[in-house]
Amino acid sequence: MNDRQANETVPNEMILASAGSGKTYRLTSRYIRLMALGADPERIIALTFTRKAAGEFLDEILGKLARAARDENAAADLAEAIGMPNVGRDEFLAFLSRLVERMPQLELGTLDGFFFRIVRGFPFELGLSAPPEILDENSMRSEKRRVFRRVFRQAGQGGRARREFVEAFKQATWGVQEKRLAARLDEFIERYHEVFLAVPDGEFWGNPRRIWPEGSVWLVDDTDPRESLETLDRAFSCKELTDAQRRTWERFVCEVGDWRPGSPWSDGMKRPLGNALRIWSDLETGRAKWTIGGKKLELSGDECLRLKRLVQALCGAEVEKKLQVTRGLYEILRGYEALYADLVRGGGRLTFSDILVLLSAPGSERPRLTQDAADGRLMVNYRLDGRYDHWLLDEFQDTSYVQWRALSDLIDEVVQDPEGRRSFFYVGDVKQAIFAWREGDARLFREIHRHYNASGGKPIQERRMSESWRSGPAVIDTVNRVFGNHQVMRDLFPAGAVERWSEGWDRHRARHQDRNDYVAFCELEGEDGRYRAVLELLREIRPLERGLSCAILVQRNRKAAELIQFLRRHGDFPVAAEADMRPGIDNPLGGLLLALFKWAAYPSDRFAREHLMMTPLRDVLAGDRSGDVGRDVLESVHRDGFAAVSESWIARMETLGGLDAFNRERGAFFVAAARSFDRHGRRSVAEFVEFMSEYTVRESAPENAVRVMTVHKSKGLGFDVVLLPDLEGTRLDGASRGLKVDRAPDRRVRWVLDPPAREIRECDPVLARHDAEVAADVCYERFCQLYVALTRAKRAMYLIAEPRKPSSKSKNFVRWLSDALGEGNTTPDHWGEAAVNLVYSRGNADWYRACQAPPAESVTAPQPESRRFAERVRFRRGMPSRARPRTIPAASLFSPESRRGLDFGTRVHEIFARVGWSSPGTADEVASWRDAESTNETEEAWEDVLACLRDPAILDALAKPQEPAELWRERSFEVILDGEWVTGTFDRVVLRLGRSGEAVGAEILDYKTDRGDPDIPLDPEASGYTGQLDVYRRVLAYMTGLPAREIRCRLLFTQRRELVDLPAER
Amino acid sequence: MGIERHFLSPTTPLPSAAARFLAGEWSGGHLDLGRELAVVPTRQAGRRLREALAVLASSRNAAVFPPRVVTPESLLTQGAEEGRIATAMDTRLAWAEVLLGIDFERFPHLFPSPPARRDFNWALGTATELARVKRLLAEGGLCMRDVAGGRQSGFPEGARWRELAELERLYRETMSRKGRSDPEEAKIERARRSELPDAVERVTLLGAPDPPPLAMVALERFSERVQVRVAVYAESGDAGNFDAWGRPLTHVWSERVIELTGDVFHVRSDPPDQADRAAELLAGFERAERVGAVGAADAAVIPFLERALPARCGRPAYNPDGRPAGAEELAGTLGVLRDLMRAPEFDLCGELLRCPVFFRHLERRSGFPPVERLLREWDAFAVECLPGDLQDALTLARERGDERMVVGRVLEAIRSLLGELRDAPLYDTLPVVLREIHQGSAFDEGREADRRYLATAGEVMLLLEDLRDSPFAGRLTGGADGLHLLLALLAERRIEEDRPSDAIDVLGWLELLWEDAPYLVLTGMNEGVVPETLTGDAFLPESLRRELGLKHNTARFSRDAYMMETLVRSRRDGGRTEVVFGRWSDVGEPMRPSRLLLRTRDNDLPDRVERLFAEPPPPVIKPAWSSPWRFTPRAEEPLAGISVTQFGRYLRCPFRFYLSDVLRMDAFDTAKAEMDDGEFGSLCHAVLEAFANETEVRDSRDADEIRRFFSETLDTLFRRRYGPNPSAPLEIQMEAAAARLERLAEIQAGERRLGWRIESGEWRFPGGDSLTLGGIPLRGVVDRIERNEDSGAYRIVDYKTSDRNRIPEEDHIVPLKRDESSEDFPDYAVFEREGKAYRWIGLQLPLYRWALRDRCGEDVACAYFNLPRAVTETGVYPWEDQSRELQMAALRCAAGVVESIRAGRFWPPSEKVSYDAFEGLFFGDPWDLVDPRVLRGKGEPK
């Protein structure tokens, strides 16, 4: 197929795909087309964001190929879809088999996974000492907490470092309630650590020269507010003021007099100052009316100037303070980061954002990983065992700038490939950019397009897909009315946001024009009313019984939880959450286990104890006077880990009070979570409780239930019926709270600031510009959110909202929907038993009546065979040395001698094993071996043996008996004895033989090299040897056929040179 | 003598086939194989072989003198000159020594950017990585130098490998300077020179489809002297498909079709589902352990199998691989010690105290109470003083005069323990410390847990021995590093457990050839797991491994294809193999079925693909939220006395009052790092109390003087409590308190100038029964009683240190809201004023007034002295309405509350509370979840 490749170059493509228009279809088709053009699958890389989507890529490609490989018609369809009508069944089978064969080399995955592999390939280059490990979210949280706790201690050494830290801390927490400093700072670090990583240079934090390069209105030379205040006061004293004005002014004067830089504005200051800021531009012109005490007060030119100065001074102090706070926060983050780098990242435990930081290394000169400086080779390709000619990126609108930077080197090469054989394809929907809070940067879409097309490589073709395969005509008509009416949007929302929206907008078309679908928008008073309407609607439609999938989309997780509670209580159909499950705290059993652990480790925790006393555990605790239960929990945690202990207490709860299905299931998750905690070998109860309190499992709801989820979670999914009962909310361009990070169009950070109050920002051109930009972005993201919500439905969509009060000016979703859809009047309607007012409807309200559930497929899994197999016998393991378990005192366990004792024993056995039948010359012979072989370490062993051999009694025990005999030395054996599999080693056995060579007598000699106290008389019984030797005796009896009783057993204590006879047990 | 191939037919399980093969012509008597050497792939295989031999012999009532059974690995590691070969400890230390000494500039390709911290931690991590590379290379008989030298010019990363070779040279030098040699290099050497023990007359390599190349070099040598047999587990008809060493030929096996029928596949979602399916399959047998075994190709499934098998089959799972030593108790305790040696934080001291080894040690010593009391005292000290580290805590304990008390002595014990560890090399000190803290305890070999403890302790002692013997130990900068290294090496070891006789075996993929269960359930049969695929190695990518002749992915595939086929084939008659795999990993990565399962005839491929890439069966619908029990609070005697502040809490919610005030449920905050509201208030109160008692200054009209007094007193009190080295948040809280008091000093001076003199500060209600309400003693402390020297009027003052200003009336009464009616509240709590309905939410000031009525008269004024965060708002805020009616209503309410409490009425909970400490406990729904029997009380409220 190489000629094909030569003929057809593959175009670079940017695809702007609307919801439901088949992005994945397009991507997988391109994949197959590339293969058909001769590309090796391992040279095609397709990346997306979620692991789920990544998994579906391959499934879908394989599925298409499998169908086409089996069926001529499917093959023709696929050939058509990939634009290569000549490709046939056989070729698709060949592709399928090639794809399967190359599975390990396929790069179909997530961006995060790809980056992780790069980092793993370059640990030393990135300053890591070892291959990294990915920290999952749950462990990450507990690692962060560990570091956080140390931040406080860090400065414990005293001296300047400490004072500076406290100073920074003080600055950072200025304006925070003093009694929640630590908690507040914790939230702060959690939130801004990543900002710090992106902007590690302190120069950008709270630096007025960067924020106001032209100078700031507020930071004029430090005028004393009191001076202006006094001047104004004098001026006002001769002015006509109403009583209210006078009172307000006097209070103002008094409180400004008491005010110190750094303390918050008191109530008497806030309003007049706010009013002064509102007329800021007038104050500059010298003609202004100031509202004070509820009435306007005309100001003279000089008064304007004075008031302006006064406000400047007060706001200036405020702004100055905020700059300090920002710098203080920076210092805290820096301290935190240093510890974090040391304790977590340095150990190679990385989060995905750490990985991006390593790869993009803001603010430092890291070597580029993609090329070997020497020969320009792509080192990433080499080390990752891959080379990617064709890039396919999905959901591109969610790509962050940093991610793009990490990829761009690799993609540059592709786009600029001189032969044009390589290709780049990216697809996404800028209208579904709802992950800006996760740094998704939808603007990249266009920028990249422009950039590459200007750079002169093979151009990137733009294609737009606006035909929905998902939704029917009524849904699509509604979508067009809401999102295509830019006039309505302009009336309500910032121009920047609407502009951006209209650039990405195409009128949608429904592929299935004949689909019988429906949209209704109704008003209902009160949350209860809306929930009730949802319930009635579901009772009426009965989607599950008709085989229809159904989702209820909400804006916030909390609403999802409420709604689920409501529907579970009142409905008669299964409801499931697509929500985070918290097995540690969202169920009674988890709470009980955590209380148990906590109480065991912290007996003074009365909360935990009383909690336990309210549960069936009360009987266990009540009977425990001596505190053994807690002690036992603590001990077993240390011995066996949290998972094992949790499991055993769950079992105990089953017997004590019984568990229900729900708690049993949660219990399984609890144990799994505990196991992942245990993996790190930690036993701290405090850490465990923290870990479990935050541990979340993403639970995906089964399709055979009504699913409740947030709009964010619904992205990428489609449902037959969609209900939207949670559309209320604040204005769409509401300002975000927290640190402001200002970026230039090229994404470079310009400055970071903890912002002063909104009134002050509005009068500051720089801050006002920043706010406006952010507001437009926020607003755009909210457009996307509604767009995602309104494009999920295949057959029916129900919008349910609070009636808008005529007085309400809030520019939220409800307002937008009623402006775009409403026709001025409402029609009463019934949903089941709920009366509603229809504002708008399209399509057929009875759409569902014709829907029948398809006959249920029998999904009975194959059951285990009842056929019986021959049982095999597995014997119990018998170890002679364990026949009588010993008790080992700690003193000998941790004696440095114990290992030497072991070595020593082995040596002595080795030497004895070389001694055959003894003779008077044996000792001399052994001595000559010693002279040849002895080393320092073995010296003692030789001496021991020699000393034994010089003892006549021992020598005699080693001598050959009168009659014929056989000698075994150091002989291992395996034997099945009385249903046990016994393994052991005879040190020395003498078999006396009868005339025909059969054994007529036997003696076992076992060497014991213990170095006990020579003054204590021997007690073989106590040393546990009798059990062992008894087994030996029985084994030898089995082997020789002699009665066990007649086999002589002797122990030779080599150190004391003592022989001990062990009589047979009865 | 030569090498000879033999084929053991897979119609018989491998262990017994191998046993029979070894037994050869044996026809009776002891089966004496003492002169044979049997090489088997793993230790578990060795066990199975020896067991099979014993069984074989027992069929003729005989015993076996077994052959020497070894693994290929141990062929290369056992030998004469053991003393000179570096231990794992030595190699890490030697690498670390080299790494800490090099000049990075000389290694620009290896270390293009230097590490953030060049410390022992970094060196150890890097050493581990380099040791790994050396080990991989050594399998093919290579070292770094071999890779660097003699490559063609096109060899990528040549410069990097030359630097690695240079590093290796330095390492080798370091080793040989101290008379040691690298174990991997020694293996290479050994393979070329090793000698067979004299007694061995024959060598057999059994059922090992993938012996390491070096082992084959050694076997080749042996074959010069004795007969070497290679026993391949395959039909002899397949002889052409294996090489002389019995290794499956790559080109044959990577192409071969593996016969599997569709009904053996079980597509499951994630590891728990896989485990559950496996257990479900086995549960179909009465004695599953006799028929079945589980293969766990993916280790992630094992923990779930260990849970699912007992649950479904009633049999324990046994994994011959053992448990990681790093997860054992002793490792945990040593980990705490290591952390303490790095930084003796107070929290860590608390962790050590909770280690059973340590608290049992204390309990055995005289003068220490049982652990429960020990912990109570410790925790009380911890929350009160918030010490940062051990030293702070010792200072604080001393200052409190506690150094002889329990906490002080625990601290002292920890200090001396750490001192001991720091004083001398770890190998000397640690055994002493371990002996000391274990003193008096003993371990019973008969108990499983004790055996694990013994085994771990044994490993620790061996490592210490290695450390002592290591000539490189001098590099260790401190005991913490040594302990860190020791624990890192300990974590690489495993502790074997005994096999319960009714256990179901759970075996890793490589053990399966030697498993003889007729019913085999394979789990974790996923691509990348089996065959194991290595991609993206930082040093040895696949292309280089292939070039160097190291184990590579294709060779692994053909080995595993052979194994898969053999596992299935050996069970074709009278057995069965099930194949379970997952579509998702335990962390949610998508997983694919193993390619081994897709080795089918081309025409069947589309069907097979569809079957294997199918969706797993849908999860069952999750059960709805429910509680298995109703929470039944313990019955507790009502209060013996009541304090003025408790009334408010009862009025807000009687149920929560029961929990907080009767049961006194108070959680212990393990993360406490700063003062809470109450403590912050107490600190300010204490300063003010001292002021009120200081007759010299308390009459001062001079704000500066008062300010000085406040500031000094605050400082003294604060330092006394939190020591010289408080945490940053504490320090800031202290400054905040100072700022508030500073402003208060001005106001105080002003009030004094207005004539207000302090009569007494912290006036405590008379104890005993002298002041009772509704029959029970009333308790309280009045912050300050003042009298105006001009008017003679009294004033009762309460300090408030909340962040926001508090208005006395708002703290006591609120008007009923529109949607509330007086029926919603008990009679006594509701009253009318000027035609408007109010209810009581607090009774503090009226009760002060009542308690002081004799001293100050009925009409005494009450006020808050606010010290809020906005210091401009500091000041005295009197309660304007001092009417008798209001006071009467308050007293009526107080009586009602007392009566209700005494009658035990604590139900129902209030609907709306601003803050609910018990929300999590009852999941926001006490109405449904609490059994209120003990809370309903007697009689109806008046």
Ligand code: SF4
């Ligand atoms: S049957 Fe359904 S999917 Fe098919 S064309 Fe009609 S509406 Fe569309």
